[in-house]
Amino acid sequence: METLIVTHGSPDVDAVASAAGAKELYGGKICIPNGLNQKTEKIAKLLDLEPLGYYEGKIEKLVVVDTTDLSWVENFLKNAEEKILIDHHAFNPEYAALFDEVIVREKSSCSEIIYGLMKEKRVKVSKELALAFAAAIFTDSAGFKTADASTFKTLSELLELSGKKFSNVLELVSVEKEQSLRIAVLKAAQRLEINKVNDYLVIVTRVSAFESAVANALMALGADVVIVVNEEEKRIEARARMSLVDKGFNLGLIMQEIQDNGCNGGGHAGAAGINCEDGVKQIEERVLEKIKGKLATMR
Numbered sequence: 001m002e003t004l005i006v007t008h009g010s011p012d013v014d015a016v017a018s019a020a021g022a023k024e025l026y027g028g029k030i031c032i033p034n035g036l037n038q039k040t041e042k043i044a045k046l047l048d049l050e051p052l053g054y055y056e057g058k059i060e061k062l063v064v065v066d067t068t069d070l071s072w073v074e075n076f077l078k079n080a081e082e083k084i085l086i087d088h089h090a091f092n093p094e095y096a097a098l099f100d101e102v103i104v105r106e107k108s109s110c111s112e113i114i115y116g117l118m119k120e121k122r123v124k125v126s127k128e129l130a131l132a133f134a135a136a137i138f139t140d141s142a143g144f145k146t147a148d149a150s151t152f153k154t155l156s157e158l159l160e161l162s163g164k165k166f167s168n169v170l171e172l173v174s175v176e177k178e179q180s181l182r183i184a185v186l187k188a189a190q191r192l193e194i195n196k197v198n199d200y201l202v203i204v205t206r207v208s209a210f211e212s213a214v215a216n217a218l219m220a221l222g223a224d225v226v227i228v229v230n231e232e233e234k235r236i237e238a239r240a241r242m243s244l245v246d247k248g249f250n251l252g253l254i255m256q257e258i259q260d261n262g263c264n265g266g267g268h269a270g271a272a273g274i275n276c277e278d279g280v281k282q283i284e285e286r287v288l289e290k291i292k293g294k295l296a297t298m299r
């Protein structure tokens with residue numbers, strides 16, 4: 001039997017760095033079923049990680065990091081004796097019963113929580129892991145947009161530990177944008193619909209891939225809220241401007257309210273998503289209606 005560390009599908013920098021830190025804390029192996037992308041490949045290489053592509057069989061201790069949608073880790077949960085959740089997303093209270101230990105704190109990245117645990121338990125943070133944590137903070141806080149004073153304190157400690165400069169963090173997370181992604185963004189911009197609610201601009205568009213990157217790009221074009229629908233993958237991603245979040249607008253809660261048997265939704269106040277088994281069209285309508293309803297009540 002094994003200690004296994006798992007995270008969400010198509011893991012981002014924070015998920016991979018968190019998994020690497022959890023491995024230092026708990027030992028065992030990391031399993032990432034659907035592989036790494038260009039960015040996370042760089043992190044894995046820096047940290048000398050060789051994650052398993054699959055794992056079947058009994059698990060003695062399962063550590064789930066940076067994951068809000070448990071459908072990604074359902075099979076692991078079924079096969080595990082002891083279960084631990086470490087996360088920084090809006091906590092779904094239904095999850096409490098599924099885990100033996102839940103460590104959920106309000107941070108801009110899961111890596112900050114893991115780093116805090118490593119400090120508490122006096123587990124050594126290598127130079128490389130410190131740099132990866134710093135990269136995770138940068139990417140998960142959307143370039144410090146959701147950072148608070150403690151985020152910068154932690155970042156400062158991590159840079160000191162890594163012996164590197166911030167430019168090295170930027171270098172680690174920069175990848176040449178593939179042409180296919182740039183085309184997806186441009187096509188999404190071409191077919192977007194603009195809804196105006198109470199002076200807020202709510203953009204809806206459709207893609208067949210890269211919904212997160214497209215959502216971020218459309219925010220940069222001037223939307224207040226973006227909804228990106230991937231009909232093939234039956235997934236919806238949404239983003240909201242920070243000034244709305246500061247006024248109490250919360251996409252993570254909206255997605256949680258919409259989710260039902262066939263759908264899993266959640267995320268952060270400013271960035272959230274929902275996966276549907278079918279009926280993505282109806283879910284899209286409900287997402288748009290809920291967002292419009294909420295915005296109509298805001299000043």
Ligand SMILES: [Mn+2]
Pocket residue numbers: 014015066088109110140
């Ligand atoms: Mn994260």
